Amino acid sequence: MADQAPLDPERAIIDPHLHHWHIQPVPGGLQDSQCFLFDESVRAIADSGHRITHSVFVECHAMYRDNGPEEMRSLGETEFANGIAAMSASGNYGPVRLAHRIVGNVNLCLGEAAAPVLEAHCRAAGERFRGIRMNTAYSEAGLFGGPADPAAKDRLADPRFVEGARQLARMGLSLDVWCLHPQLPQLIALADALPDLQIVLDHVGTPDLRGRYAGRADEAMEEWRDSISRLAERPNVRVKLSGMGMDVTGRMLAHTGTASSKELAARWKPLVEHCIAAFTPQRCMFASNFPPDRIAASFGTVWNAFKRLAENCSEYEKERLFHDTAAETYRF
Numbered sequence: 060m061a062d063q064a065p066l067d068p069e070r071a072i073i074d075p076h077l078h079h080w081h082i083q084p085v086p087g088g089l090q091d092s093q094c095f096l097f098d099e100s101v102r103a104i105a106d107s108g109h110r111i112t113h114s115v116f117v118e119c120h121a122m123y124r125d126n127g128p129e130e131m132r133s134l135g136e137t138e139f140a141n142g143i144a145a146m147s148a149s150g151n152y153g154p155v156r157l158a159h160r161i162v163g164n165v166n167l168c169l170g171e172a173a174a175p176v177l178e179a180h181c182r183a184a185g186e187r188f189r190g191i192r193m194n195t196a197y198s199e200a201g202l203f204g205g206p207a208d209p210a211a212k213d214r215l216a217d218p219r220f221v222e223g224a225r226q227l228a229r230m231g232l233s234l235d236v237w238c239l240h241p242q243l244p245q246l247i248a249l250a251d252a253l254p255d256l257q258i259v260l261d262h263v264g265t266p267d268l269r270g271r272y273a274g275r276a277d278e279a280m281e282e283w284r285d286s287i288s289r290l291a292e293r294p295n296v297r298v299k300l301s302g303m304g305m306d307v308t309g310r311m312l313a314h315t316g317t318a319s320s321k322e323l324a325a326r327w328k329p330l331v332e333h334c335i336a337a338f339t340p341q342r343c344m345f346a347s348n349f350p351p352d353r354i355a356a357s358f359g360t361v362w363n364a365f366k367r368l369a370e371n372c373s374e375y376e377k378e379r380l381f382h383d384t385a386a387e388t389y390r391f
Contacts, residue, residue, distance in 0.1 A: 140184070301347065
């Protein structure tokens with residue numbers, strides 16, 4: 060049974076990983092038709108009872124332009140997110156400020172030529188625009204019920220990508236990265252190559268337990284722990300404690316799971332505790348990853364699980380995990 064009442068309801072929370080989208084029905088598609096736009100987001104937050112003060116919009120291939128130069132089409136998503144932010148900033152829809160900061164999508168494999176595209180995103184969203192995420196997630200077993208993009212497998216090590224990421228550092232923007240644990244050595248090398256670039260590892264660097272790791276979960280987890288510990292030695296990297304509820308093995312469904320916060324906390328504890336021990340709360344932040352993580356439980360239940368996981372932390376550590384690290388990372 061999903062939780063009803065919020066734990067520690069007065070705690071101020073920044074949700075640094077929220078998506079907004081309207082996925083149209085596509086026969087045979089890998090995602091259920093679903094809508095998580097402004098109204099649905101406001102309702103989910105209000106129904107949760109948690110004190111979400113702000114959110115960070117993270118790219119999800121929503122509302123791209125359907126014409127114009129290919130490299131500029133993702134501007135549509137940044138404009139869309141900025142519109143959500145403007146609605147929210149009016150104060151007409153409650154106290155939460157949705158999309159207060161925006162992480163968009165630019166093809167960093169353009170190398171130096173990514174710079175004018177990044178500048179266009181900055182013009183579109185002004186101070187709200189804070190960084191980029193590009194598809195870098197790969198598993199030989201596929202993702203979300205389909206094959207993973209083979210170009211993503213070694214993208215983090217692609218010299219063109221590295222040069223594009225260098226433009227982010229030059230412009231004071233950050234790089235969000237979602238990759239699976241076998242790719243973490245590439246991310247370590249990227250962090251070394253660009254020490255002035257702030258990198259945010261999304262979704263705890265998802266352990267891959269399929270493909271060559273099928274039936275070898277202990278080995279996979281040991282590799283993940285070692286890579287996380289080595290990555291944490293790079294001071295320009297932070298980590299989002301998120302994405303642990305989504306199911307990468309099948310189609311992205313639209314229904315809400317029924318797990319309790321106690322069940323989720325028990326399931327996620329080994330991942331969260333290792334990340335916090337490696338990075339410290341100063342470089343860790345809880346994040347909902349909604350709507351993908353709703354396959355596990357409701358928005359409120361996910362945040363209750365996070366609060367259970369942090370119950371033995373000091374007040375300072377809780378402030379970092381739920382608010383301050385996110386505010387510092389995305390320059391609130």
